[in-house]
Amino acid sequence: MSSDKVRLALLGCGTVGTEVVRLLHEQSADLTARIGAPLELVGIAVRRPGRQRGSDIDPALFTTDALGLVKRDDVDVVIEVVGGIEPARSWLTEALRAGKSVVTANKALLAEDGATLHDAAAEGGADLYYEAAVAGAIPLLRPLRESLHGDRVTRVTGIVNGTTNFILSSMDATGAGFGEALDEATELGYAEADPTADVEGFDAAAKAAILASLAFHTRVTAADVFREGMTGVTAADMASAKEMGCTIKLLCIAQRGPDSAGTDSVSVRVHPAMIPRSHPLAGVGDAFNAVFVEAEAAGQLMFYGRGAGGTPTASAVLGDIVAAARNRLSGTRAPSESSYAHLPIRPIGESVTRYHISLDVADRQGVLATVAGVFAQHEVSIATVRQSGREDDATLVIVTHGAPDANLAATVEDLRALDIVRSIASVLRVEGGA
Amino acid sequence: MSSDKVRLALLGCGTVGTEVVRLLHEQSADLTARIGAPLELVGIAVRRPGRQRGSDIDPALFTTDALGLVKRDDVDVVIEVVGGIEPARSWLTEALRAGKSVVTANKALLAEDGATLHDAAAEGGADLYYEAAVAGAIPLLRPLRESLHGDRVTRVTGIVNGTTNFILSSMDATGAGFGEALDEATELGYAEADPTADVEGFDAAAKAAILASLAFHTRVTAADVFREGMTGVTAADMASAKEMGCTIKLLCIAQRGPDSAGTDSVSVRVHPAMIPRSHPLAGVGDAFNAVFVEAEAAGQLMFYGRGAGGTPTASAVLGDIVAAARNRLSGTRAPSESSYAHLPIRPIGESVTRYHISLDVADRQGVLATVAGVFAQHEVSIATVRQSGREDDATLVIVTHGAPDANLAATVEDLRALDIVRSIASVLRVEGGA
Known part of the structure; x- marks a missing residue:
């Protein structure tokens, strides 16, 4: 690549993508100063180029040929905010193998088949960043990937789904039942028309797999995660929790410890649970996310912030773009995947x-x-x-x-x-x- | 350097230093796997080598000649946990100019004369890491330095001194006055015999300068920070705060915004303040630290954890050692100091x-x-x-x-x-x- 600028290809231009384009434009001077060279957006792959996406975007940037865009010689960093397994996996694998850095927010793909992406990154000597895939704007993966690498993480407990946290917070505050609280969340735009991925814990399970992989240096996929949704939580349960000085949250819990045979292993699960009101996670209300990390030396840590929304997610994407761009300019790479521990997965029963x-x-x-x-x-x-x-x-x-x-x-x-x-x-x- | 191992020199072997040595030893296999090469501790500079420091440390490692240790050809990374301005500054400047990476927990030095260290790092093409200097174990500086680099931080509000937070939390919980709560803190080991640096806000001011520098890409020193201690906070103040639905915390506040003439500028201050109980910082009790970050795109973020103590601080030091070691092995450097914004400091009056x-x-x-x-x-x-x-x-x-x-x-x-x-x-x- 030429060292006078870093060229970006954006795959997808929905809520997050539009915000990424806006921030790239608005913060252009700051980004250039921080990176040491300007960023240039050279193309945006979308399904329907005709759709209105804010007047600031040059229509000439749009293309329906995502794979063609990824393959262009003048693309240094590929940003993917489309989601889903295919065709995203093919696009990103192609980019990484060709040595292009990838920034993605695709939690489903990383949780189902992160190995393919990591292997492609290793093959191409490319960076793979995905801070936005878990807990949106919260800088969480970089601390887990880097800051805590001199420590041993024993447990990660997270509220990683904003929709269900909004519903449970509302049930806690008003005494409403699940259905009523879900209706409110839908009305306010916190829940999608089909809330299954959120309320049944699929979204949280994908994030749990990503967190567990990073925390324990072990490949964990969504299929390894025990999952129980929160549709069965009733107003009576919440009242009972209150009597005990607790509230109910949908938690993702990734834990390291010995299994029944004494072998060091990892258990990862998503389910609603009562937690004491004195626990730092109990106070995480509204659609906020928070992840509570316990490590042998660091002790208890918590990371808190907005887990979703176009602008917060775009902040995480931009941070990754800056890191990837800097690495390219200095000819270096971020630490690659660390999965040396290969710990076995402990079944929920244990x-x-x-x-x-x-x-x-x-x-x-x-x-x-x-x-x-x-x-x-x-x-x-x-x-x-x-x-x-x-x-x-x-x-x-x-x-x-x-x-x-x-x-x-x-x-x-x-x-x-x-x-x-x-x-x-x-x-x-x-x-x-x- | 040889690429078969990374050699470390430790300056200082008190509470934090001893824990660093212990963790290097205990987590040796994991650290090697994460770095890709073993770490070797080649020397420890102390003032009194005869002092007992745990039986695990090879006495042959001790030396009183810190500068000699720093200058040794076989040292790749220098770890400084001595504190204070001199002689630490001379040692670290020497190391950085010679291209050796530095990991330090020295908040006073960074806040008073970080520029000298950053300049020396640039001159020698070396890494300067200091995660442990602010909020101990909390991975905070790396997110500010890297994750939020695609965003614009507008305000950082922190509880960054554990001693005073313990005192104020205790006054809040029991209705005790400052003197009584300080006595309790001293008894429990949360306050030093001379608590001036903590209760008068000097410690928090140093951390505020470091946070502001990172958040706003501007060199801010301790002298730029308005500072007011918390010894004047009375039981009556706390009672009055309670009546208003508030509590009192010693806060460091770094804010970006226009001054009276409309120029973009930075204000940094440390003082006790009332905050509403509904604010995430209000619930940060005991000797915990937390830093609340507001950024344009990311929105509100909070980082929470232990701000002091040998083991938590050592966790942060180890994380930096791993990063520095990896960079050396791959022949790269972390992003260097970012102070391009050169924002003026707004006086407290504004x-x-x-x-x-x-x-x-x-x-x-x-x-x-x-x-x-x-x-x-x-x-x-x-x-x-x-x-x-x-x-x-x-x-x-x-x-x-x-x-x-x-x-x-x-x-x-x-x-x-x-x-x-x-x-x-x-x-x-x-x-x-x-």
Whole structure:
């Protein structure tokens, strides 16, 4: 490449792409000063070039031939904000193999098949940056990739989906049920028309895989992540959480530790969980994201900010563009993928968690003894029991100590089969406490 | 240098240095995998080699000749955890000019004369890393230096001193006065025998200078920082803050904006301030640090973690060592100092702030009118007034809207001269709200 400028190709020009173009334009002088050379946008690949995208963009930049754009000799850095597996993977693989730096916000692709991209980057000696793929504007991946490389990360607990955090924060604040809170989120533009990827935890699971890969120097894919959505969280659950001094968040949890055989391993899961209000993540409201990192030497760290939105995401993309451009000008590369640890993935059944179980039971003599017996049988220790109601119907709320998830699941299964248990009102994991 | 290992010289072996040595030893295999070559500690400069420093350290490594160690041909990276201006500056300048990478935790030196170090680094083509100098373990400088380089930071608000945050958190929780809370902090090891640097804000001011330099691409020194300690914060102030739904924190605030003549400029200050409990910084308790960053595109970000302590600080030092070592192996350098913006420093008098003023006044007809007249005369708009007490003594608590600090200071001066004002019980700035 010529060293007098750094030439960019943009793939996709939706919400994020438009903002990237705007910021490139508006901050042009600052970016040039920080990089040491100007950036030049040489082409934008879109599906429908005719669509209105803000009057500032030169229409001559648009093309429908993304692969052609990627292959152009005068492109130094390819920015991808299209999303999805294909054709993005083909485009980016092509770019990386040809030695072009890639900046992408594509969490789905990185979580499903990051290996292909990393391998292509290694082959082409190119940079692969993806800060915008997790927690939008929050500078999180660079600290994990670089700042904490002299430390050993033991656990990452994150609120990485803004839509579900908005819904749960609203349920916590107003006592609304899931449906009502979802309607509000949709109305305000926080939830998409089809909210499945968010509320069922698919989006968070992709981010969890990326975070776990970086934190533990191990390739983790979305398929390795245990995933449970948050559509089952009820107003009653939230009320129960409040009584315990907790709130409910959809968490992604990536943890390093020994499995049942004592082998160092990684467990990655996404599910709603109760956390104490005193936990720094409990105060993360609205559509904000936050990631809580625990490391052996650094202790507890938290990163907080906007996880979505065109402008915040574009900020992360721009930061990566500056880094990639600087590297090209100085003929260097960022640290490449670090997956030397190759830790095995621990199944969810072996994850040690705590459960909060709410049971509707017959108010008979000996009910508690019977119920407690089921827990004991599965070697699950009970931390607290609260009984409410009298007469015919009583509710037992049981919180356990930590136990393997499989034992807890088996306990719930056996409770369900008991005559004296009318129904299991809710089962929620409890995190972030002693 | 030989590419089969990276050789380190450590200057200083107190609390942080000892932890650095321990972590280098304990995480040796992981560090080698992450760097691609082993690290070797070739020497440790100390004043008293005989002192006990943990049994794991080979006594042959110790020397009292720091400069001699720095000059050794077989040293690739110099790690400085001694602190203070001299002789640290001479050692590090020598190292950098000779092309050796430097990792330092020396906030005082960076804040007083960072320019000399940066110039020496440029001269020698060497890396200068100092993540541990601000907010200990929190990966903060790398995000500011790199991740946000495609964005425009407008404001940085930080709790960057653990000692004073412990004291203020304790005053908030228990209603204790400053003296009592300081005693507790000293007893628990959170405050040093001479707490001046912490409670008078010198430590925070040094960190503020470093943060402002990075955030605004402008050289800012400790002398540019307006500094007011927190020894004057009373139990009554804290109670008054609580009544307003606020707490009091010692904040460092670095802000970019137009001065009175409309010129883009930077203001940097350290002082105690009331902030609303709803602000993310209000919940930062104990000896934790947190830095709240506002950027045009990214919006609000917060970084939270342990700001001090041997092990957390060593985590940051290790992260920098890994980065410096990788760069040496690949023959590259990190982005160097970015000070292209050369923004002027705005004096405190031109900073727009809000004041919370508590006055003991005679309870006479027309007192409020007289007091309000003084505010109006200085063009300071009053947001709220609360009057308490009756009889002979009354207290007026006034919160202003934003106004230039000079106008506020002049208002307080004139109030002090009024007959009807018996005393000014407290003057506190108010931050973080509308």
